[in-house]
Amino acid sequence: MTLKVQVPENIASFLEAQTPEAWLDLAARRLPEMLLDHANCELKAASTALGFLYRYPNRTVLVQRMSRLAREELRHFEQVRSIMDEMGIEFERIKASRYAGQLRNAVRKEEPEKLLDLLLISAIIEARSCERFAKIAPRLPMKLGQFYAGLLASEARHFEHYILFARTECGVDQSALESRLQELKVIEAALISRPDTEFRFHSGCPNES
Amino acid sequence: MTLKVQVPENIASFLEAQTPEAWLDLAARRLPEMLLDHANCELKAASTALGFLYRYPNRTVLVQRMSRLAREELRHFEQVRSIMDEMGIEFERIKASRYAGQLRNAVRKEEPEKLLDLLLISAIIEARSCERFAKIAPRLPMKLGQFYAGLLASEARHFEHYILFARTECGVDQSALESRLQELKVIEAALISRPDTEFRFHSGCPNES
Numbered sequence: 001m002t003l004k005v006q007v008p009e010n011i012a013s014f015l016e017a018q019t020p021e022a023w024l025d026l027a028a029r030r031l032p033e034m035l036l037d038h039a040n041c042e043l044k045a046a047s048t049a050l051g052f053l054y055r056y057p058n059r060t061v062l063v064q065r066m067s068r069l070a071r072e073e074l075r076h077f078e079q080v081r082s083i084m085d086e087m088g089i090e091f092e093r094i095k096a097s098r099y100a101g102q103l104r105n106a107v108r109k110e111e112p113e114k115l116l117d118l119l120l121i122s123a124i125i126e127a128r129s130c131e132r133f134a135k136i137a138p139r140l141p142m143k144l145g146q147f148y149a150g151l152l153a154s155e156a157r158h159f160e161h162y163i164l165f166a167r168t169e170c171g172v173d174q175s176a177l178e179s180r181l182q183e184l185k186v187i188e189a190a191l192i193s194r195p196d197t198e199f200r201f202h203s204g205c206p207n208e209s
Numbered sequence: 210m211t212l213k214v215q216v217p218e219n220i221a222s223f224l225e226a227q228t229p230e231a232w233l234d235l236a237a238r239r240l241p242e243m244l245l246d247h248a249n250c251e252l253k254a255a256s257t258a259l260g261f262l263y264r265y266p267n268r269t270v271l272v273q274r275m276s277r278l279a280r281e282e283l284r285h286f287e288q289v290r291s292i293m294d295e296m297g298i299e300f301e302r303i304k305a306s307r308y309a310g311q312l313r314n315a316v317r318k319e320e321p322e323k324l325l326d327l328l329l330i331s332a333i334i335e336a337r338s339c340e341r342f343a344k345i346a347p348r349l350p351m352k353l354g355q356f357y358a359g360l361l362a363s364e365a366r367h368f369e370h371y372i373l374f375a376r377t378e379c380g381v382d383q384s385a386l387e388s389r390l391q392e393l394k395v396i397e398a399a400l401i402s403r404p405d406t407e408f409r410f411h412s413g414c415p416n417e418s
Contacts, residue, residue, distance in 0.1 A: 043262060046279075050259075053252060058300050060290060067287050070255075071280045078276050081269060091267050 003145040005137040007130075008156050014127045017189035019135055020205040027132075028139040030199055032089045035080055037201040039091070041129070042077035044100065046070040048122060056115065062165055069158065076151060083147065097200035099191050100125065106187055116170040120181050123162035124188045128202065130156050212354040214346040216339075217365050223336050225398035228344055229414040236341075237348040239408055241298045244289055246410040248300070250338070251286035253309065255279040257331060265324065271374055278367065285360060292356065306409030308400050309334065315396055322389075325379040329390050332371035333397045337411065339365050 012018075027034050049070035053063050084091065103125065107117040130152050137148040166177055196204030221227075236243050258279035262272050293300065312334065316326040339361050346357040375386055405413030 043259075047259065050252075050256065057302060060294055060300065063300075064287055064290060067283045067290075071283050074276045074280050078273055081273060081276075085269055091269065091272075093266060 003138045003140075003142065003149060005134045005145070005149045005152065007134040008152075011127050011130050011134075011156065011159070014159065014185075015124075015131055015189070016185040017193045019128075019132055019192060022206045023192075023203065024135055024139060026199055026206045027136050031140070031144075032084075032087070033094070033199055034136075034201060035084050035087070035089060036091065036094060037097070039077055039080040039084065040094070040096070041201050042073050042080060044096075045125075045129075046073035046077065049073065052118070056169075059169060062169055065161060065165070069161070072154065076154070079147070083144065094200075095198075097198055097203045098196070099200070099202035099204075102191055103184070103188060106184060112170040112172060116166055116172050116177065116180060117184070119162045119166040119169070120177075120184050123159040123166065123181075124184060125202070126155060126159040126162060128188065128192065130159070132201065212347045212349075212351065212358060214343045214354070214358045214361065216343040217361075220336050220339050220343075220365065220368070223368065223394075224333075224340060225394040226402045228337075228341055228401060231415045232412065233344055233348060235408055235415045236345050240349070240353075241293075241296070242303070242408055243345075243410060244293050244296075244298060245300065245303060246306070248286055248289040248293065249303070249305070250410050251282050251289060253305075254334075254338075255282035255286065258282060261327070265378075268378060271378055274370060274374070278370070281363065285363070288356070292353065303409075304407075306407055306412045307405070308409070308411035308413075311400055312393070312397060315393060321379040321381060325375055325381050325386065325389060326393070328371045328375040328378070329386075329393050332368040332375070332390075333393060334411070335364060335368040335371060337397065337401065339368070341410065 047070075049066040052066040053070075056062055081091070103121045107121065108114055133148045133152040133155070137145040137152070139145070140148060163181075166172075166181075167174070170177070172180075192202075192204055194204045195207035197207050199206065256279075258275040261275040262279075265271055290300070312330045316330065317323055342357045342361040342364070346354040346361070348354070349357060372390075375381075375390075376383070379386070381389075401411075401413055403413045404416035406416050408415065
């Protein structure tokens with residue numbers, strides 16, 4: 001029996017590029033590293049959400065939503081850690097992939113552009129994570145695949161929350177927002193599609209020789 | 210009708226000094242500032258818990274507990290922010306009290322003493338917070354008092370979790386642990402008892418002229 005999981009239409013149409021098949025093949029073979037990096041990603045996602053609380057403490061609606069989001073990411077972090085523990089995978093520090101760092105390099109320095117970029121980048125990362133949850137789930141052992149399908153269900157709307165805040169919190173007009181979003185999507189698609197010597201949850205196209 | 214809330218016996222006997230009556234009198238008169246600083250304290254407590262995840266990522270039991278603790282503190286942060294919102298209290302940045310900073314100055318630099326001190330200080334701060342929740346609750350408007358009584362119920366065991374980890378994670382013998390705990394308790398008691406020109410959730414004895 002194979003798990004049937006599809007990338008939700010809103011996510012598929014949001015992203016500029018699909019995850020390369022070669023990444024999916026490799027991920028299924030390098031499960032311990034994927035889980036390890038995924039645990040780190042959930043923790044970093046929680047920290048990113050908390051960053052909004054510290055940077056924009058007066059924006060109550062944003063703050064409350066980001067706090068709830070951080071809690072959800074932490075719960076997923078705990079779940080991934082538990083799975084690793086059950087599977088006997090030792091936790092270790094690993095270098096982050098180029099992905100989030102290079103996206104963050106694109107964030108502009110001045111407000112409100114900075115907040116806009118931070119929100120749009122978070123939206124894109126969330127959408128990408130969900131696309132990978134959906135695509136990897138059917139290639140995993142059943143129980144783990146079901147876990148990833150559950151994460152997808154739980155996180156599938158996160159990117160839309162970020163987009164909504166980009167619309168409501170930044171005072172930037174819709175066309176400026178859309179054109180910036182498009183620029184960032186193109187940067188992200190390149191990071192996902194170009195050859196990458198490292199394997200991580202958000203790494204690019206495997207370049208194994 | 211007055212709310213009846215008592216400082217739990219395990220907390221009362223753990224702390225070296227009781228909160229001065231003068232602080233309680235002042236807190237009831239400076240409610241908006243207390244809530245504001247309390248919201249900040251919940252957020253900082255969450256960040257402190259997450260700090261353990263980043264510093265000691267291999268210690269699975271500690272990591273899982275700290276992540277759950279961070280989620281609980283964040284939920285309380287959201288609740289305090291909601292109450293502030295209902296009461297029309299604007300959020301603003303305020304300087305932290307001397308309390309946590311001066312306790313952190315006492316943390317030793319080398320491991321495992323550093324981890325031991327961080328855990329013991331967290332235990333003491335948690336216990337103090339609960340003592341103040343219990344003592345301030347009967348002096349507040351009923352609904353707010355009930356909220357603080359609820360926080361007390363929910364956080365009353367936190368300090369014991371920290372003490373347990375101090376016992377199990379640091380490889381320090383029991384008498385060394387007890388004597389260090391006692392030193393830190395004395396530092397904390399002084400911060401709570403000595404005159405303080407600022408009013409905060411963890412400030413010392415009010416020194417109003």
